[in-house]
Amino acid sequence: MYETKLSHILLGVRDLDRAVAFYTRFLNLRLVERVEDHHAFLSGGDAHHEIALLNVGPDAPQPPPDSVGLNHVAFQVPDRRSFARAFKVLTEAGLPVTTVDNRISYSIYFSDPDGNGIEIFYDIRHEPYGQPMWRGIRQPLPPETILAASDEDAAR
Numbered sequence: 001m002y003e004t005k006l007s008h009i010l011l012g013v014r015d016l017d018r019a020v021a022f023y024t025r026f027l028n029l030r031l032v033e034r035v036e037d038h039h040a041f042l043s044g045g046d047a048h049h050e051i052a053l054l055n056v057g058p059d060a061p062q063p064p065p066d067s068v069g070l071n072h073v074a075f076q077v078p079d080r081r082s083f084a085r086a087f088k089v090l091t092e093a094g095l096p097v098t099t100v101d102n103r104i105s106y107s108i109y110f111s112d113p114d115g116n117g118i119e120i121f122y123d124i125r126h127e128p129y130g131q132p133m134w135r136g137i138r139q140p141l142p143p144e145t146i147l148a149a150s151d152e153d154a155a156r
Contacts, residue, residue, distance in 0.1 A: 008049050009073050012056040013114045016040055019053050022112050026090060027075055027120075044075070062115055072109065072117030080149035083108075083122035087146045090120075099141035103131040106141055 013019035020040050023029045029042040032049055041049035051073070063069060077083050087108055090097050098109040105121040112118055124130035131137075 007047070008052055009070070010052040010054055011070075011073070011112075011114075011116050012060060013053050013112070013116075014056060014058045014060055015113070016053060016055040018113050023051060023053070026093070026095070027118070070117075072119050074107075074119040074121055077120060077122050080106075080122055083120070084146050084149040086120045087143070091143075099143070099146060101137075101139040101141040101145075102134055103129075103137045103139070104134050106146065 011019075016034075016037055016039075020031055020034075020042070023042050024031060027044070029044045029051060031040060032043050033039075033041040038055055040053040042051045042053070043049050077086060083106055087097070087099070090108065090110060095110050100107045100109065101124075102121075104125050105123050107119050107121040109117065109119050125132055
């Protein structure tokens, strides 16, 4: 057998400029390389890229809901404060989001401009109310719970 690890995700997009602007603004990724109007490579760390964007053109069809394929790409933030900041940035920009307490993570689900699913999450397994395993739990996560981290910072 051989060892593998996830390297990157390639997403099809209709407008490369719009997609690059979205991923750099809302996911704090940086543009590492662009190949004309065909590809863009973005990274949030040391890798050349974790997200590759492929321009499939403005008339590319949208996959049907609940079809086979990639459901979403997840990005982890290091702490509750960063999670609260991400929530504020997304909601203040008017992006529709769904917030969920999975008991292993707090999650924000939303879509990029082409409908590709995105998740930003904070791992809560080490918190007193966290669980070590998911077990299929999806509970509502009220905005006041998310924003409590910002309120705690402001009180300090």
